[in-house]
Amino acid sequence: MISEKPQQYLTEDFLEEFEIALANEVNSFENKVQRMIKFVVDNKGKRLRPLLVHSCCNIKYHSSKQDIIKASVIVELIHIATLIHDDVIDNAKVRRNQSTLHGIVDANEAILVGDILLSHALEIASSFSDTTVCREVSKATKATCIGEVNQSFAQKKYDTSYEEYEQILRGKTGKLFACACRLGAKLSNADESVVGYVTRFAENLGIAYQLYDDAVDVFGSESNAHKTLKTDLKTGKVTLPVILLLKSCCEEERKPIIDLFQNYDLFDIGDFDDNANKIDELFEAYNIKQKCCEIIVEKLTEMNTCIANISYLPIADKMKNISEKICNKIKLTL
Secondary structure (H helix, E strand, C coil): CCCCCCCCHHHHHHHHHHHHHHHHHHHHHHHHHHHHHHHHCCCCCCCHHHHHHCCCCCCCCHHHHHHHHHHHHHHHHHHHHHHHHHHHHHHHCCCCCEHHHHHHCCHHHHHHHHHHHHHHHHHHHHCCCCHHHHHHHHHHHHHHHHHHHHHHHHCCCCCHHHHHHHHHHHHHHHHHHHHHHHHHHHHHHCCHHHHHHHHHHHHHHHHHHHHHHHHHHHCCCCCHEEECHHHHHHHHCCCCHHHHHHHHCHHHHHHHHHHHHHHHCCCHHHHHHHHHHHHHHHHHHCCCHHHHHHHHHHHHHHHHHHHHHCCHHHHHHHHHHHHHHHHHHHHHCC
């Protein structure tokens, strides 16, 4: 019997095969549902989660490639489902310079499409020969939903600490990032030490990425962000800029500032600009944008420490490349 030879799995080849596999899954749905899913999938982002699966795998045999592709499709479908649900929760009409699904169909239909994608992802996960992938994906999906619920419970809860908020983000975003990395490592039979390091790398990346998203929502421009902004303030989400401002201000200012946040989406049209400008001035006066960036940098530093501890260099190099791209994006948009 002739054994397969070890081979390098280039990122370009991986992404090409991933897009084909994802399209095949979309095309498997009934026409009406397929059109709605295709609308969301075609408005593609950076494919960060599939890239994380790829970055943490060490492809030694051709047969492993198909498992990596399948796992990448699973995590991307879950991510897309969470975006659909997020847009309904936030009443967001624009994402990546295009209408959200919630912007063109009934909210109930959009929610059900998200549910379909979650179910389909778990169905694909169940097709693996053992329960490892199904277990990892189920745990990550549950953690993501719990993170969203916890953030909803924290809505307008202005005594939320940064530590409490970070735990919310670890579940909401970090666990799915970690799932992607763990799948890449486990499907290529990486050592448990490597699985541990890529898990911590991914959770810190997920937290950093969400903190960055928090900052963009407040300090970014819609033309650069390619989505509806200020949705966190309008829905009463207590995010990093809000937490830092309330921590930085003096006790006498705290209640008036909280009143501004609590009533952000209730301002009369004539008063809205004045009150929104007051909040912007407070963020600027307390240098909140810079403080947000400093916390994000701390998370990126923790990520790089995890990368430095990974002994298998091809995996470490691919992870470092992703880290550098995130850093560059932050520098350009904040």
